[in-house]
Amino acid sequence: MIIKRYKANNMNEAITRIRYELGNEAIIISQRKIRKSGVIGFFSKRILEVTAAVDNKKEEDKKRRHDNKDDMKQSVEAIKRIIDNKIKDTTLDDKAVPNNIIKSSNTPRGFYENSIVDKNNDAIIREVQQMKNMLNEVIQGSYGNIGRSKLQIRLENSDFSHSVVKKILNSINAMDDDREEEVKLKEVVKSMIKVDNKELEHVVVLVGPTGVGKTTTIAKLAGKLVLIEKKKVGLITIDTYRIGAVEQLRTYADIMNIPFQVIFSMKDMAKAIDNMKSCDIILIDTTGRSSKNEMQISELRAFIDKVQTSNVHLVISCTTKNKDIDVIVNGYKKLNYSDIIITKLDETSTYGSILNILQLAKKPISFVTTGQNVPEDIKIMEPEELAKLVLGEDIIC
Ligand SMILES: Nc1nc2c(ncn2[C@@H]2O[C@H](COP(=O)(O)OP(=O)(O)OP(=O)(O)O)[C@@H](O)[C@H]2O)c(=O)[nH]1
Ligand SMILES: [Mg+2]
Structure with missing residues (x-):
């Protein structure tokens, strides 16, 4: 607060001087008539003494606000220009955003010349940062829907x-x-949906990542073939890797009373198939392998080559993430699979993955599985039915 006294001949003169010196915001606190000091003053004419005050903080704030407003205006303009460019690319990444505008004192003169270069004002940095975040959200949200x-x-x-x-x-x-x-x-x-309706024959191998349901699907297929189609089926497993894997399949074989063999080395394969030559269909279960592990995939390939079959079905769960579908479908291409079995349809409510798998694999679907029950939760679905699922008109419970 500035307080100042003015001596003037009249009020008009006082106000003119006050306005000139303290500005329009100044207010008059008091006024009184006085004589000039000293003996001479005693005989002189009375003059006016006016006390005026002005809140200088208000003035400073006003000035700062004005400066800030200018800076913000320039920031907004700069960001708007970035967004105008960026909306075309749909994302606003960190490289493009005002950190460098604000902080760098080396920013070349030019595009940001008159914006906020060289201003290390924390408040503005924070506000611009907030704006940047908000704009990112807007771009990724509603703006992301443009077009x-x-x-x-x-x-x-x-x-x-x-x-x-x-x-x-x-x-x-x-x-x-x-x-x-x-x-x-x-x-x-x-x-876009291709289905393989032909009957299973000769030797059928199931391959795929860990835990997708290969063994359970083999058991379901065996049950369907033996119990419904009255076929003679034999089961072979090469999965001696996982504890309990052999017993899992042996149990199903025992229940269905069908031949079962465990293969420990490649040279046993031809012999095992020969032992089952009286069977209409031989179903071979394999160890779950990561498609990223090229050595394991090559090992599987060697086994399949021994089997000499063109009936290799890639088993993949419909709950698999898109990026993983890509890796699995392409990683297993080395095994030259002929069909796709999509499992766990009961575990999701969006079936876009089915089309994603088919588009990448470019092979037909032989079966889908829809639950854990052996043997009933397996079926062949027609393109019409699958299209309904994929488009959300139907679900599997
Ligand atoms: N919900 C649901 N679960 C399933 C389905 N098929 C298999 N499963 C379950 O998935 C789990 C793994 O099944 P497995 O048949 O052992 O899978 P796998 O591919 O042989 O596994 P690894 O031999 O370890 O590679 C088990 O709990 C099955 O009951 C299905 O269609 N729906
Ligand atoms: Mg298994």
């Missing part, structure tokens, strides 16, 4: 991979007729 049709958003929410979504949308766009979008969508999805 995306309802259909695209729906497909993405069904867990279809980007390439599958793109393929579906392109196919629909290429359809030059007046049918409803929903009808076209179903037709496109159905056309």
Whole structure:
């Protein structure tokens, strides 16, 4: 607060001086008539003494606010320009955002020249940082939907991979007729689903990652073939790696009263198959392997080569993440699988993964499994039924 006294001949003169020196915000605290000091003053004319005050903090704040406002305005302009560029790329990454604008004193003159370069004001840095976060959210949220049709958003929410979504949308766009979008969508999805309806024959090998349900599926298939189709079935396992794996399959073989053999080395394979030559179908269970482990996959390949069959089914769970589907489907391609068995349909409510698997594998689905019950939870599903699942019109409970 500044307090100042003015002596003037009249109030007009006092106010003019006060305004000039203290500004328009100044207020008059008091006024009184006085004589000049000293003896001469005693005989002189009375003059006016006016006391005025101004809140200098207010003035400083106002000035600071004004400066800050300017800075913020410039920050916003700078960010807006970044966003304008970035919206085209749909993301706003850290490299593009004002940390370097604010902190770097080496920023070349030019684009950010008049913005906030060289200002180390913590408050502004914080605010700009908050704005950056907010803008990122906005871009990834509502702005992320710009240019995306309802259909695209729906497909993405069904867990279809980007390439599958793109393929579906392109196919629909290429359809030059007046049918409803929903009808076209179903037709496109159905056309992307291939099912292998042919009967199982000779030697069938199941391969796939750990825990997807290979052994359980072998037991289900054996049950279906033996109990319903009255076929002669033999079971072989090469899974001596996991404790209990052999017993798991032996138990099913015992219950169904069918031949069962465990293979410990490659040279035993031909012999075991020969021993079961009276069987209509021989089902071979394998050890769950990571598709990333090339040595294990090569080992499996050597076993399969010994079997000399073209009936190799890749077993994969429909709960597998998109990125993992890619790795599994491609990693197992070395085994030249002929079909896909998709398991655990009962464990999810979005089935986009089915199309993702098929698009990458480019092989038909032989079976799907829908629960843990042996032998009933296995079936062949037609493209129509699978399309309904994939599009969310049906679910497996
Ligand atoms: N919910 C559900 N569970 C299943 C299905 N198929 C198998 N499972 C379960 O998945 C678990 C693993 O099944 P396994 O048959 O042992 O899997 P695997 O692929 O042989 O496993 P490894 O031999 O260890 O590689 C078991 O608890 C099964 O009951 C299915 O369709 N739905
Ligand atoms: Mg197993």
